[in-house]
Amino acid sequence: MAAHAAGEIDWASRWTPPSEGKTLRRSSKRWHFTLAESYVEALRRRETLNSDIEPPRPRAPSDIVDAVVVRHDLPLGFYRGLSNVRSQRSLLIFVSALSCLLAALFATGGPALAAVPSADGPAARMVTLPPAPEGVGPAALVKAAAAASPTTSPAVRTEHGPPGSTYACDAGTLCTNVWDPTTSDWKTFFFYSCNRYYLSDWNGEGDYVNNQTGNVTSYFYGQSGNVLTSFRPGGEPVPYNWDPVWSIRNC
Incomplete structure (x- = not known):
């Protein structure tokens, strides 16, 4: 060549x-x-x-x-x-794997902390109890001896408070206020679990606050099961006469 x-x-x-x-x-x-x-x-x-x-x-x-x-x-x-370069790459891979392992251990090994409600999320609402119903006086105290305290079936959490005092209506709860003639103060019912509740000895004027979430619909039923009213969460306390109400479905 x-x-x-x-x-x-x-x-x-x-x-x-x-x-x-x-x-x-x-x-x-x-x-x-x-x-x-x-x-x-x-x-x-x-x-x-x-x-x-x-x-x-x-x-x-x-x-x-x-x-x-x-x-x-x-x-x-x-x-x-x-x-x-290959040795450094192996070292970097090892360090990265070790970092991920330590992060997983710290994430699962520490004590569980209770969730803190967000400032923008639903929270308990402070509500002021209304004045005592009209006609409450010495004559009403005499009748109270034969009266019974309002109840529900199934039972829910309740608390008592004098007129003008405040209570906390928790998020996700339908709160109702009924006058209790046996204690001469308001009896507040907290309906949280979704159910239909049957009422006993709910009489006279009172009010309710719907602090539930999720845009659910609540119902008040009459004696024959007819719907007296329906409503969704939100708004101020609503005055209501409990005489015709026989049951409540909160959600």
């Missing part, structure tokens, strides 16, 4: 047969270089190569082994730096 023309790639000077190059193999603890032929001898051979050497053919996949072919035209420090 003719000599290489000016500007043409000198394949002879760039090609190193697979069996004559350096290979970088990995052992259990460190990287070792296997030197198949002296680097100095390789340089001398490259100077004496003639134009009969053909450009290298592409290596078949079967020729590729678990090794990295080291090119003579790259400095040895390049491959050492490559090894350092």
Whole structure:
């Protein structure tokens, strides 16, 4: 073959047969270089190569082994730096995994804390009890001896309060106020669990506050099961006469 023309790639000077190059193999603890032929001898051979050497053919996949072919035209420090990069990458992966593990341990190992209601979320509402019903006096006290305290079935949480005092109507609760003739004060019923409640001895004027959530509909029923009124959460305390009410469904 003719000599290489000016500007043409000198394949002879760039090609190193697979069996004559350096290979970088990995052992259990460190990287070792296997030197198949002296680097100095390789340089001398490259100077004496003639134009009969053909450009290298592409290596078949079967020729590729678990090794990295080291090119003579790259400095040895390049491959050492490559090894350092791989070591740093392994260290970063280990640190990241350890951080995730510690975060999971702190998230699940600590004591459970009660949720704090948001300032924008539903909260208890302070309500002022209305004045005593008309007709409450000495004559009413005489009748109270034969009267009974208002109740519901099933029972709900209740509390008593004098006229003009305040109470907390919790979020998610329908609160109703009925005059209790046996104690001469208001008896507040807190309807929280969704159900139909049947009333006993609910008489006279009172009011209700619907502090429920979720836009549910509440119903007051008459003696025959007819709907007296229906309403949704929100608004101010609503005065109501309990005489015709026989049952309540809060949601």
